[in-house]
Amino acid sequence: MPLGLIALAIGAFGIGLTEFVIMGLLPDVAADFAVSEAAAGWLISGYALSVVVGALGLTAATVRLPRKPVLVGLLVLFILGNSLTAMASTYEVAMIGRVVAALCHGAFFGIGSVVASDLVPANKKAGAIAIMFTGLTAANVLGVPFGTLLGQHAGWRSTFWAISGIGVLALIGILVLVPVIKHAAEGISLRKELGAFTSLQVWLSLGVTILGYGGMFGAFTYIAYTLTEVTGFNESTVPWLLMLFGVGLFVGNWLGGRMADKSIDRTLLFFIAALLVVLIAFGALASSPVATIVALFLMGGFGFGTVPGLQSRIMQFAGSAPTLASGANIGAFNVGNALGAWAGGLGIAAGLGYTSPIWIGAAITVAALLLVLVAMSLAKKSATAPELAPAS
Template sequence: MPLGLLALAIGAFGIGLTEFVIMGLLPDLAADFGVSEAAAGWFISGYALAVVVGALVLTAAATRLPRKPVLMGLLGLFIAGNAISALAPTYDAMMAGRIVAALCHGAFFGIGAVVAADLVAPAKRAGAIAIMFTGLTAANVLGVPFGTFLGQHFGWRSTFWAISAIGVLALIGIAALVPRTPTTSGTGATPGAAPSLRRELGAFRSGQVWLSLGVTVLGFGGMFGAFTYIAYTLTEVSGFAATDVPWLLVLFGAGLVVGNWLGGRLADRSIDGTLLGFLTALVVVLALLAWLAASAVAVIVLLVLMGGFGFGTVPALQSRVMRYAEQAPTLASGANIAAFNLGNALGAFAGGIAISAGLGYTSPIWVGAVITAAALVLMVVAWATARATAPVAAPTAGPERADAAPRPTTATGSVAASAL
């Protein structure tokens, strides 16, 4: 394994920790700044919205720049944002720190995924992306409980200082371990082609890129529609005590880790096959979880499976959009990170509507199953369209995987664009 992947994973760990640890610190933040819990909740919502903006704007702005210095600059922004949060004397200053830190999130994962893919052979790209995203899963399993513990015992500011230190470690690691490559190298870019925003935007002429982004929004929206309100399901329906919720979430996080690893391995063999299989399994798991929510034993098993199949789609989803944007993958990769966050917001919003309508605490899970089913239908359309165009777009003298993407024929577009 290239050591550069480890440095990227450390960066992903710190960024994931910044996003999720705030949930366990909201009561302390609300008390310190003298605001309601709803107002404190904007530290989460504001972060998510800034991720979407940063994923698109900063990635586009960095198109002409070498990727290694860009990643280092993004980590500098991340460190600064968390330092502002740690020092924040007021609510507004804290919000500013959250937004500054969030701006780097989407661009780091989008550009980092391209760099990770460049560090390995083409047949191992999905696995390399999975290794980088392991940092994000580890942030859920290990980082969030530790960060919450640190904040509860030494004050919430100590958590943000610790996250800043992780950012410094990742910055040093990337500086030392990630090779410097020109913007145009890797992941199918035409050798010697001049980097340009126009060429990156040209990737969005591919219908398969848009289908992939749609699957990302709906696939992740379904899982997070169920997960956002899972604590209420566990305590009000399954009969668990509130003190049981943390270790149950650790089990969910363990599922994330295993699913991410397995999804990366399988996606290196067949991206579309992995997505079709995992999305089908996720629909079944969510439906069973909603149906059997009153059974504590069933909930424990299904919670792990929900994390596994849900996050197991991540390497394949990221690899798919990069494959169909092969001539210019950087902006499309960042757009897919934005799509993940839009999915999070969609799922949480839809689940909240179901609860507000009085449909009960299992209703967000049913809503999640429906949204995931929609993702599966869209994925079937994408798969069928890709198969229909592949023989014309990607003739080959030897055998080729059934889900292989049509290869772009120009620097600004793909034959796959004719599919839609």
């Protein structure tokens, strides 16, 4: 395995941690700034929407630049944003810090996915992307639970100071372990990268990403409230339950990468359909501690098992101009994140209870399942579709 993949995973760990850890700390942040649960949720939604801006804007602005220095610069931005959040004296300043940190997120994963796929043979590209995203799953398995635990005992700001320190370690890892990738800038242009968006399959892939990820996050964004207010778990157990969810992410990411190297579309169909079943069961059985524990693991596994396939699919249909499309898909993940957080917040604000985000997530997942079926059908009819043979 190329050492560069390890470095990319380290960067993914730091960035993934800053995105996800706030979910376990949301009640503490809301109390500190004296804002409602829905308002605190905008620290998640605002981050996600800013990822979209960075994924498109920064990726487009740096498309002709050498990729390693760009990754380094993005991590510097990440460190600055998290430090600002840690120092924030008001809700508004905390939001600014979240926005600054988020700007690097989409471009890092978008460019990093291209770099990861360039480090391995063609038949291992989805697996290489999965290795990079292992850092994101590790952030959930280890980082989020312990970050939540740290925040509960030393204040939520201490967690963001720790994240800034991890960002420094990730920066060193990129400098030391990622090789200088030959980047033929003369063969790359923004116009060529934008040309990838003339493909209907690229747009369908983006739609599946938004809805598939939005379904999972519709249920997960307010999970701390569901666990304590519905299932009846003590607040001190939330970090360990989040670790279980993270283990599911890890397993799903690994399995999804292996399956997607054989058939991308079949893999997506399987994981999205399975996620829908899990969300329906979770919504119906959320008051049961045993059912909730099982559902958390399966929700993480089936929800994140789609990621290698979704990222590989859009890069495949983008052809020789994958960088901006790859970044756009990372933005799409976070549009889904924002969609799920916003929709789940509406359910809570409407007085539908803390299981309403789960049911809303299930509804969004139904739309994702229908869209992936449409994409598969159209791909089969197209003689030029790269995934035609294995997806049939």
